[in-house]
Amino acid sequence: MTIQDKEHTRDPLWSALWKGWRCRCPNCGSGPMLTGYLKVRDTCPVCREALHHHRADDGPAYLTILIVGHIMAPMLHVVFTTFRPDPLTLFTIFAVGCVALSLYLLPRLKGVVVAFQWVRGMHGFDPHP
Known part of the structure; x- marks a missing residue:
């Protein structure tokens, strides 16, 4: 079991939020989440996790x-x-x-909102619909 696996099993919420703050894929943590300043990729280029389900909308702007x-x-x-x-x-x-x-703050908070939706299985991120 790697360190990332231990971190993911210990507290997946905080791990995913930290990955989102770094604008990284909430699943693998190494692929970039954003293509530009605020555009979220459809899929992670490293682990192929689908990210197009996100519904960040005005949440990051409000938090900023x-x-x-x-x-x-x-x-x-x-x-x-x-x-x-x-x-x-x-x-x-x-x-x-x-x-x-x-x-x-704006792109980092967008990453956090998308990671929160991913870890909670919101808006199509749920692997078991």
């Missing part, structure tokens, strides 16, 4: 907005009350920060 808002809003308040920077400087820094954090 939720996380970015909860990180940046308190930071904006602290920076404003502590340092009182010029409004244009404050806007520029936080606008760039919000965009950069959103672009970083």
